[in-house]
Amino acid sequence: MVWKNSVGDIRQVKHSPAVEVQGILFDFDGTLAHLNIDFQCIREAVKSVGIEMGVPPSFLEKRYILEAIDEAAAKLRIERPVVADVFIDAASAAITDVEVRAAAHSHLLPGVIELFEGLRARRIAVGIVTRNCRQAVEIIMGESLAPDSIRTRDDVDRVKPDPSHLLIAASDLGLSTDRVWMVGDHPTDMVAGNNAGMRCVGVLTGKSSAEELTQGGAWKVIPQVAILVELLPA
Template sequence: MRADGLLFDKDGTLFDFAATWNAWAFDAIHGFAAGDSALADRIAEALAFDLTAKQFRPDSFVIAGTNREAAEAVAAVVPGADVDAIEIKMAQDAARAPLVPAVPLSPYLSGLRAKGLKLGVMTNDSEFSAQAQLDGAGVSGLFDFIAGFDSGYGAKPDPEPLLAFADKLELAPERVVMVGDSTHDLIAGRRAGMQTVAVLTGVALTEELAPYADVVLPDIGHITDWLTA
């Protein structure tokens, strides 16, 4: 097998991004706008969200950004807004979002662990949201490491949070695979000296991801065969 550990991004990787977050963001934008359609338009523009299509634009920073960055963008256009309060509300609401797994996660992750692989999650979402969502999916106990942008290791595309996973599990970085749906994930993996796998369950297309990936796969379910190919 070509690796000893797999480190997954969360949104767009473990969970299908569009199926999970587009409807949530549409409701969140209107919630912050409190019935003001002009304000909803400004919030949507700040987040690069298409209100008509009810989806994030491919160029939206939210796709790979941190919860704090999204909160700051909303606060910048909402009169009298408190960025800290917005960040907390986003994290709490996101923790309750109805997630759509990219594949049936419990049997998939259990199968990887049975092969002796160490598993982790590193997301630019908050650790609180990540833990709550993985708990809700019934799979948090299958991971050896769960970290968010606020866990003290930094955020992608910096390599430090990825190296923290390798250090904690005593794995050589070159024997770890960073799996993600964005260039942030893959660039972080390359900077950490890890192998990189891109999946297409996010927003980015193959041509955007391929320059930074050892392989581009439809979803995480295809990784098992790739590991032993």
């Protein structure tokens, strides 16, 4: 799997107040669940894989590890194309291993189950779009949540903030993007949603400030995801 994104500039989306929301896409880690992921452990595991295959550690120092893997793989394809795919598979397995182990000690955030039940009562479709692996997401969700769509990094070629990740999920719901909201706790969620033509709601989880979420393109910012229903029409 190769993870790619092309964010570009935020596209300002004008939403008609008459358009009814019929679907909501949620980020997972931080927004719906607390994952006890050791990101430094992930980075060190990927570095170890890279060193074995001749990838300079400096290539894996970028803030976002999936993009760092892409960059390293692109370099390998020029110099050692056969090794590139082996590196991606090994790096992916290393990340998944850390995430799955963390998922066993993670949990959904308070009010999430009730939120999903409330959205279903309103006949609003729900989906999850996440850079996490599917196995970790399913471990934490168990049978508590039953979203209409789950799109993890395992399911797409381009992960958010690339808007195509969200467009695929909206297609799963059978909805045009002007009828879908994107909810997340990071500015990249807002960028992806805006560039996909969706109204975006930021959630304050301690990861990003209200100002950062607004600058990313949030229409509204709320203190916790459980009160999202308060933004819906009566």
